[in-house]
Amino acid sequence: MPPSAIPEPGVRPSDSRFHCIDCSHWSDSASPDYRCPRCGDLLEISYPEWNKSGMSSRASGVSANDLKSTWKQRRLSSAPADLSGVWRFRELLPALNDGQVVTLREGNTPLYEMPQCARIAGVPHLSAKHQGMNPTGSFKDAGMTVAASFAHHAGYRWIACASTGNTSASMAAYAARGGMRSLVLVPEGKISWSKLSQALDYGAVTCQLRTDFDGCLRLLQELVLRAPVHQLNSINPFRIEGQKTLAIELMEQMDWQLPDHIIVPGGNLGNSSAIGKALLEMRDLGLISRLPKLSVIQAEGANALVRTLREAGGKRLIGVNAETRATAIRIGNPASWKKAVRVLEATGGACEQVSEVEMAQAKAEIGAEGIGCEPASAVTLAGLKKLVKQGFVKAGESVVLILTGNLLKDPDFTIEFHRGDLFAGTPHESTMTALSTLRRPPIVLDATLDEVLRTLEQADKTAPSG
Numbered sequence: 136m137p138p139s140a141i142p143e144p145g146v147r148p149s150d151s152r153f154h155c156i157d158c159s160h161w162s163d164s165a166s167p168d169y170r171c172p173r174c175g176d177l178l179e180i181s182y183p184e185w186n187k188s189g190m191s192s193r194a195s196g197v198s199a200n201d202l203k204s205t206w207k208q209r210r211l212s213s214a215p216a217d218l219s220g221v222w223r224f225r226e227l228l229p230a231l232n233d234g235q236v237v238t239l240r241e242g243n244t245p246l247y248e249m250p251q252c253a254r255i256a257g258v259p260h261l262s263a264k265h266q267g268m269n270p271t272g273s274f275k276d277a278g279m280t281v282a283a284s285f286a287h288h289a290g291y292r293w294i295a296c297a298s299t300g301n302t303s304a305s306m307a308a309y310a311a312r313g314g315m316r317s318l319v320l321v322p323e324g325k326i327s328w329s330k331l332s333q334a335l336d337y338g339a340v341t342c343q344l345r346t347d348f349d350g351c352l353r354l355l356q357e358l359v360l361r362a363p364v365h366q367l368n369s370i371n372p373f374r375i376e377g378q379k380t381l382a383i384e385l386m387e388q389m390d391w392q393l394p395d396h397i398i399v400p401g402g403n404l405g406n407s408s409a410i411g412k413a414l415l416e417m418r419d420l421g422l423i424s425r426l427p428k429l430s431v432i433q434a435e436g437a438n439a440l441v442r443t444l445r446e447a448g449g450k451r452l453i454g455v456n457a458e459t460r461a462t463a464i465r466i467g468n469p470a471s472w473k474k475a476v477r478v479l480e481a482t483g484g485a486c487e488q489v490s491e492v493e494m495a496q497a498k499a500e501i502g503a504e505g506i507g508c509e510p511a512s513a514v515t516l517a518g519l520k521k522l523v524k525q526g527f528v529k530a531g532e533s534v535v536l537i538l539t540g541n542l543l544k545d546p547d548f549t550i551e552f553h554r555g556d557l558f559a560g561t562p563h564e565s566t567m568t569a570l571s572t573l574r575r576p577p578i579v580l581d582a583t584l585d586e587v588l589r590t591l592e593q594a595d596k597t598a599p600s601g
C-alpha cells in the first residue's frame with residue numbers, strides 16, 4: 136500500500152542548522168534525501184551558537200562542570216526525557232520545540248570491565264560499552280529516538296529505512312511508539328531472523344528486496360524523493376546526533392577520565408562519525424581536555440573504508456562487493472565514509488580489517504567473559520589484537536570497545552560456531568579447527584542421572600582456564 140500523500144512538513148531543529156560536510160553550505164531545512172541542495176553531499180547538524188560563545192545558547196553562561204552536574208542530577212528524575220540516556224544530554228542535541236520525545240528509555244547502557252579479553256589482547260585495561268543492552272538490542276536506538284522524535288514532531292506519517300537488520304528493528308519500534316507507520320527495505324536472505332522478526336512484530340511493512348544493503352539504500356534514496364516517506368537511515372543527521380550520546384555517556388561513566396582508545400565496528404560508518412563528532416564537540420565545549428584515538432574495524436570482506444584510506448588516501452570512496460557472515464556490516468558503499476575519514480584523521484585513529492575467523496574467535500572470547508555480542512561487534516576485539524601487535528595501541532594504554540549489538544541478534548552464527556558448522560564448506564573451514572577449544576557444543580543425552588553425572592565429570596576434567 137503506497138503511503139497517502141501529505142504535504143512535506145520539513146524538519147526544523149531550533150538552535151541548530153544543517154551544514155554540508157563538503158561545500159559548507161548552511162541551511163535551516165533539508166530536502167527529503169538529506170543531501171546538500173548545492174553539491175549533493177551529506178549534511179550534518181551544527182550549532183552556530185556554540186561557535187560564538189563556546190557554549191549552546193540554551194546552556195549559555197553554563198560551564199562544562201555545570202553541564203556535567205545537570206546531567207548527573209537528571210538521573211534522579213522520573214521525567215521521560217530524563218529517563219532516556221540520550222535526552223538526558225539534550226544540551227548537546229537539537230532542540231525539540233514541543234519537548235515531546237519518542238523514547239523507549241534508550242541509552243543508559245553498561246560499561247563492563249573485560250579482564251579476560253584484556254589478557255588475550257595484551258592490554259592492561261579493557262572495557263566494553265555494550266550498546267546491545269538498548270531496548271531493541273542495538274546501538275541504533277540512541278539515534279532513533281532523536282530522528283523519530285523530530286519526524287513525529289514534523290507530522291510525518293511514514294518513516295522508512297534500508298537496513299542490514301538492526302536499523303529496521305529499531306525504527307519499527309520507535310515508529311510504533313510514536314504512532315507512525317514504518318517501511319523497511321532489507322536485503323533478502325541476508326539479515327538474521329531475530330532482526331527480521333523484530334521489524335515484523337513492531338508492525339513495519341517489511342520488504343525483502345533481491346539485492347544487497349547498498350541496493351536497498353540506493354532505492355530508498357530515490358523513494359524519498361517520490362513518496363512522502365521520511366528516511367531514517369544514518370544519512371539522516373538527527374540519527375547521528377542521537378548516537379553521539381554514546382560517547383558522552385561513556386565519558387560520564389569513566390568519570391571524565393578519558394580512555395586512550397575507543398574502537399568501533401564500521402559498516403555504513405554512521406556510528407564512528409557520531410562518536411567522533413561527540414568527541415570533537417566535547418573537546419570544543421571544554422568537557423574533555425584531549426581526544427581519545429577513535430579506530431574503526433571492518434570485516435575483510437566489507438572493507439571499503441580500509442581500502443579508501445590505503446589506496447586512495449581517504450580522498451575518494453573505493454566501494455566493494457561486500458561479503459561477510461557479520462551481516463550487520465555487510466556493506467560495500469558506506470554512505471558516511473567522508474565523515475568517518477574526517478573523525479579518524481581528527482582523533483588520530485586507525486582503520487583495520489579482520490578475517491571471518493578472527494571475528495568468530497573474538498566473538499567466542501567476548502562470550503566466554505559473560506558479555507556476549509553479535510558478530511559485527513566482535514570485530515572490535517579482533518581489531519584490537521592487531522592494533523596491539525602493530526604497536527598502535529601501546530603498553531599501558533586503556534581501551535574501550537563499543538559492542539554494537541546483542542548476542543541474541545544472530546543466534547544462528549553462535550550455534551553454528553559451537554556445533555563446528557560455521558564456515559563448513561568454505562575456505563575458512565580449515566582455520567576454524569584452531570578454535571576448537573572455544574567451542575561448547577550442546578550435548579544430547581538420555582534423560583538419566585548417570586548420563587548427566589558422567590558428562591559433568593568429563594567437563595570438570597577439561598575445564599577451561601581463566
Ligand code: F0G
Nearest residue numbers: 298299301302402403404405406539540
Ligand atoms: N554493528 C552492528 C550490530 C550494526 O547493526 C551495524 C550497522 C554496525 C555495527 C555498523 O555501524 O553502519 O554505523 O558503521 N547496521 C546498520 C543496519 C547498517 O541497517 O542495521 P555503522
